[in-house]
Amino acid sequence: MSPEPFLGEVDAAPVHHHILSVLVENKAGVLARIAGLFARRGFNIYSLAVAPSEGHARFSRVTIVVDAQSAPLEQIVGQLDKLVNVVEITDLAPQDALERELLLASVPIDETRRADVLGVTARTGASIVDVSPVSVTVMLAGTPEACDALERELEAFGDVALQRTGRVALPRLGQMASA
């Protein structure tokens, strides 16, 4: 177990990642409680996304991609469940989960590279959401792997400003999720 939470760069999602879909009370400091727990227990967070949940102002859903190599999943879930503001934890193994994330990237262009960017955009299923004479902003909502692939392709264009949301997930229909 590493003493520090792993928040650095990685090339791809760790192989032993798990997705925890966590329903929490929408109260001040809840995210700090979760982040603090992961930090002090040495659990690694790969990505984290938060949004109000299911039409309730009362609850939020936190989707945490955890590195199940940094600590046994049972430990992570057990400790997380002890947080009083955590209402429900659904553990999604990657094969049982439908995962999506959103990528935005502003790519510098000139006359010669404009077509290349459009080509990459078309090939990867991304779309153009903003254009200026010197750059173009593309967006992809897709699987983490598709976002990884687009990110790699865009590297060729030099100084790219790129943001990803971290993934959200739901169980695949017909799959049993374990609590």
Add this chain to the structure above:
Amino acid sequence: MQLTGAQALIKSLEREGVDTVFGLPGGAILPVYDPVLDSSIRHILVRHEQGAGHMAEGYALATGKPGVAMVTSGPGATNIVTPIGNAYMDSTPLVVITGQVATASIGTDAFQECDITGITMGITKHNFLITSAQEIPRVVASAFYLATTGRPGPVLVDLPKDIAQTQMEWWYPESIEELDLPGYRPEVDFDTHALARAVELISASERPVLYVGGGALKSNATRELLAFAERTQIPVVTTLMARGAFPDSHDQHLGMPGMHGMYSAVTALQKSDLLISLGTRFDDRVTGKVSSFAPHAKIIHVDIDRAEFNKVRRADVTLQSNVAVALRAMDDALAIPQNLDVWWKEIRSWQERYPLVYDEPAPEGLLRPQAVIEAIARSAAPGTIVSSGVGQHQMWASQFWQFDEPRTWINSGGAGTMGFGVPAAIGAKVGRPDRTVWCIDGDGCFQMTAQELVTARSEGIPIKVAILNNAYLGMVRQWQEMFYEERYSEVYLSADLPDYVKWAEAMGCVGLRARTPAEMHDVIARANEINDVPVVIDFRTDTSEKVFPMVAAGASNDDIMVHPLLRGGQA
């Protein structure tokens, strides 16, 4: 009925059955101290906020009820962080009220502002920042519910000054549903399949041990433990946090396991084929090197907190349950191991060969600390409560005092907080005024929190403090002697500075001193006759005395070092 937030807070404490609050006022908590004057609750004015926290812990450990402390914002709040951390490590139910600067000032670096909910996030079971006076009853009721149910622990309630001064319409939650804790479920479904597997493992075992931790005391499982142990004849070990859960005088009790545990207790765990682990968390002080801990044992792990399962040692059966409930269920299922005659014969041979021993005092020498503890124990009334600080004296107290009742051993286990002993003894005495309370302390520990004897004297709390004064930070000295080639770095304290007798007298206590065995018996007899004021005894003990047995940090329990007097026969 209209009340101020402050009045509502005190009234809420009364509704929770609180009879004592340990605290010290200051700016942000000022409004709350006004209704204290009109309350039935006894407030004990401490001299330092750390004292309030440890007193509340001592009260909780001695009574089983939650301890309550109240302090102001900023430094008042940070001063009580150590007791909160201590209570968290030892799962002690505690409710700590802190004043906070007015809501409008939060986040502005106002005078005596600090983010105490942020600071204590990792060392509380939960904490609250109250945002409306109307919510005070719900928050206080929730704090007590959280602190005392499931795995107990400390809960902090931070109350901004303006909210204490705001009017609210009095109400109080009548049911758990009104607490609004959708994520908290302390009750768990009893897993009958796990029980069946546990019974199977017990039935197959030939060398079982009941490895009993603090959870047995928290769940008041003493009777169930005795019944189960006697019916099954399984040997029992009690960890530092569980001393008193099973009578030391009982023939089946092997004593404390761990770093300074009894040879027979440590070795029984090592040689066992089944550990029935009850409310215990495989702490590193018990397991030593984890990979060689009880290598042949299957594990049944009973705990109310499922996050303890497979954290340190993989269990063969996990049973999430209150210890008392699990023991009753195992007893009802008539779980019984194989014939244990061979196992007991082996254990008896270890007990015979490696008892607890210490050197006889040299004719001219200083007192043996172990002899002091034995002398106090022999003259103590049954049911006497013992607290301690942390270090050598703590281990000797645990080893040489006979604990036959639950809640008679008050100590800082997980956190190892020096200075715990004196304030914890005061809290225990407040909770159990009918009992004699001794604090077995070290000279280093005593100096950390001794000022609370002023509190004890002024509040009429007659505890007795035995300082085992060896002029050193003894446990650190022991490690430097054994593992740092006798290079003693910053451990010498002096036996004469401070003068403990004068210090005790200055605090309104009786101060006594003993250097010889004759003086020792004399001062103990005198201390036992004094029941109106605190007594402090400066016992001059031998510096070179070390705690044995010992398993070195990180070493295997198989490499336990026994007392030098016993080493002749050891391979």
